Amino acid sequence: MVSITSSRLVRGREARRAAPALERPGVAWAIPGLVFFILFAIVPMAGVVYLSLTRWDGLSTPQFTGLHNWWRFFSDGQILQSTLVTAVLLVGNILVQAPISILLGVWSAGYQRNRAVLSTIFFFPLLLSTAATAVMWRQLLDPNFGIPPKLADLLGGNTDLLGGQKGAIACLIVVTSWQFIPFHTLIYQGAARAIPLTLYQAAAIDGAGRVRQFFHITLPQLRNSIITSTTFMVVGGLTAFDIVLLLTNGGPGTDTSILPFAMYQTAFRTYDYGYASVIASFLLLLATGASLLLVKISGYDKMTSTMEGL
Amino acid sequence: MRRRRNVVAGFAAFAWLLVIGVPLYALVNTAIQPESKYTDGGPVSIPSAVTLDNFRTVIHSGFLHYVWNTVLVAALTVAIVLLLGVPISYAVVRGRGWMTRGVFRLFLLGLAVPSQAVIIPLFLLINRLGLYDSLWGIALPTAAFALPVSVLVLSGGMRDISASLYEAMALDGARPARILVNLVIPLSRSSIATTCVFTALQAWNGFLFPLIMTQSNDTKLVPLGLYNFVSQYGGNVPALLAAVLMSAVPILIVYLFARRALVMGLMGAGGK
Structure with a gap:
């Protein structure tokens, strides 16, 4: 009873201030989450830039050294190699994953029963974590007891795929693709199902075959999904640390030491924070940079409902 | 209309079935063979002997404790994300003014911050907070990095609630807190489910935070447990792969009972 009275009183006071207008939640609602996010994500962002200007072993207090680390960075051959390997993996992954997942996504968008059954099986790699996937593939790629010995003729007798740089990079691309193509397929499946059927009907009446329909209707209609999915690949590729640690450990030597792996080694192995x-x-x-591009191109920041205009 | 059978696609789909199926078959096949026998026929043979000993070995090594830890971290992370993310999204969707818009932009920007890039200051922060080698030390940063996608998904769901419902409740004298509890949360069930699954998956699959923030066996999570098994059971490949299989069981259960929520959760922002 007390609460009803008091809330009525409060309402009376506010009613005078902002008469019949809707009372909206203020920014105060967002503050706890905002503080939390700033503490654990934004402050560390500033922290990493500050630490880059210091010499720090993790124990003593950081010594301010100005741009010293940055000059070293730009003349570091190992960093150049890491950047190149990161770029090669990134491009390789996009070239392998994008076409396959577009085709699979469009294929699985069909409602035929065999497609539904196979799509369910194609989904399975997503049930495994990256750690599980990498541990599994490490065994499957074993030069003696894995799959390579069975394909020795095909591979020209070299079954130690992880033993050389080209092989190790190829393995990383294959394993990453195996793991993530199902994810990108899901994106394309949803988008392909949203393409209005009337477009295909009109094209068929005009005599366009399956291939023409794919290139002139499906692909253009998937534009936004291609942008989204590719950006996921780029950001995911730039941060693909766990798969490298678990599958190749940066090796052979430092041949697959991509940037995040080089960072991890420098910080937590040689303590040069x-x-x-x-x-x-x-x-x-x-x-x-990559993500801002996504926001700009796809229009996520427009703050509109997907139901508007329906 | 497009009823003609697509033979090329059929063959391609079969080829892809091999790509997906052969490694999975090899995984299961190796995990159920005795350690002494698994090399006999290679990974894609038909097993000559079948055993569940490997799973027993894994369980005796304390794997279930890792599973329990991971479940705890996932639950903590989901709780934090919902507790903070729902009010943020509510303010972003229903609030007016440059401040709420700014909040939304900040979280959009946050989508771009990869956790690897800030792991060093985070490590320092968790140490300073006295949370090193505790499950909180994993749950807090995991929640922070799941928050941007969650805000995006939740606010997307809340925008689909018709404005007339808000007005009707406001006319009846409901204040923002009441509207949130009685209108917004019930009507956001599907985006809340998506957020739960997405966040839980982040916690379940996360590798970097456990690797950096914990060291003892008591606080070990499943992915890190798998990583350590490699050195621990380097020789016992069937047990290692049995552990890999077991690590997928909880997700499989979610998949069987909440397929839609899992798919939406996997897609996160990608689905919107």
């Missing part, structure tokens, strides 16, 4: 922060800042720059 200042220099590792430079690599981290560089990663941050690349990933933020």
Whole structure:
């Protein structure tokens, strides 16, 4: 009873201030989450930039050294190699994953029963975590007891695929694709199902065959999904640390030491946190750039409902 | 209309079935063979002997404790994300003014921050908070990095609630807190489910935070447990792969009982 009275009183007071207008939730509702997010994501972002200007072993207090680490960064051959390997993996992954997942997505968008059954099986790799996937493939790629010995003729007798740089990069691309193509297929499946059927009917009346329909209707209609999915691949590729650690451990030598792996090694193996922060800042720059591009192109920031206009 | 059978696609789909199916078959096949026998026929043979000993080995090594830890971290993370993410999204969708718009932009920007890039200051922060080697030390950063996608998904769902419902409740004298509880949360069930699954998956699959933030066996999570099994059971491949299989069981259960929520959760922002 008390609460009803008091709330009525409050309402009376507010009614005078902002008469019949709708009372909307204020920014105060967002503040706890905002503080939390700033503490654990934004402050560390600033922290990594600051640490990149210091020398720090993790124990003593960081020594401010200005741009020293950055000059070292730009003349570091190992970093150049890491950047190149990261780029090769990124491009390789997109070239392998994008076409396959577009075709699979469009194929699985059909409602035929055999497609539904197979799609369910194609989904299975998503049930495994990256760690599980990598551990599994490490065994499957074993030069003696894995799958390569069965394909020895095909591989020209070289069954130790992870033993050379080209093989190791190829393996990383294959394993990443195996793991993530199902995810991208889901994106394309949803988008392909949303394409209005009337477009295909009109094209068929005009005599367009399956291939023409694919290139002139399906692909253009999937434009937004292609942007979304590719950006996921780029950001995912820039941060594909766990798969490298588990599958190749950066090797052979430092041949597959991609940027996040090089950062991890520098920070948590050689305890050079200042220099590792430079690599981290560089990663941050690349990933933020890629994602901002996504927001700009896809229009996520327009704040509109998907139901508007229906 | 497009009823003509697509033979080329059929063959391609079969080829893809091999790509997906052969490794999975090899995984199961190796996991159920005795350690002494698994090399006999290679990974894609038909097993000559079948055993569940490998699963017993894995369970005796404390794997279930890792599973329990992971479930705890996932639950904590989901709780934090919902507790913070729902009010944020409510303010973003229903609030007016540059401040709420700014909040939304900040979280959009947050989508771009990869956790790897800030792991060093985060490590320092978790240490300073005295949370190193605790499950909170994993749950807090995981929640922070799941928050942007969650806000995107939740606010997307809330925008689909018709404005007339808000007005009707407001006319009846409901204040924002009451509208949130009686209108917004019930009508956001599907986006809340998506958020739960997405966040739980992040916690379940997360590798970097456990690797950096914990060290003892007591706080070990499943992915890190798998990583350590490689050195621990390097030789016992069937047990290792049995552990891989077992790590997928909880997700499989979600898949069987909440397929739609799992698919939506996997897609996260990608589905919108």
